[in-house]
Amino acid sequence: xxxxxxxxxxxxxxxxxxxxxxxxxxxxxxxxxxxxxxxxxxxxxxxxxxxxxxxxxxxxxxxxxxxxxxxxxxxxxxxxxxxxxxxxxxxxxxxxxxxxxxxxxxxxxxxxxxxxxxxxxxxxxxxxxx
Numbered sequence: 001x002x003x004x005x006x007x008x009x010x011x012x013x014x015x016x017x018x019x020x021x022x023x024x025x026x027x028x029x030x031x032x033x034x035x036x037x038x039x040x041x042x043x044x045x046x047x048x049x050x051x052x053x054x055x056x057x058x059x060x061x062x063x064x065x066x067x068x069x070x071x072x073x074x075x076x077x078x079x080x081x082x083x084x085x086x087x088x089x090x091x092x093x094x095x096x097x098x099x100x101x102x103x104x105x106x107x108x109x110x111x112x113x114x115x116x117x118x119x120x121x122x123x124x125x126x127x128x129x130x
Contacts, residue, residue, distance in 0.1 A: 018043040024057050028064050030078045039082040058097055059088040061105035
């Protein structure tokens with residue numbers, strides 16, 4: 001029998017893991033407002049392969065930071081699928097980054113998004129100005 005504590009740990013519960021991955025994905029700039037069945041399958045695939053949630057988060061943040069363009073350079077098209085991040089997850093599986101790098105990536109994206117203009121940042125599902 002599975003303990004209640006184990007059910008609350010994303011790494012041991014496929015539904016929680018998938019929900020956490022999808023929430024991280026939707027919270028990023030230039031991502032859709034909703035997930036697709038394909039996105040859910042991708043999250044489940046990472047769970048089935050025992051990819052740590054922290055590694056998926058690092059991959060998502062790293063890929064978003066790599067998309068940043070200097071002023072005057074056209075923006076890249078919006079991200080349409082969680083599968084976009086698959087190559088970066090594979091890269092980090094081959095060459096993992098320390099936990100401190102994850103903190104750096106979070107901080108860097110927060111700082112970068114904070115500098116973006118209102119048109120450059122996706123509205124959250126909770127904002128009133130959609």
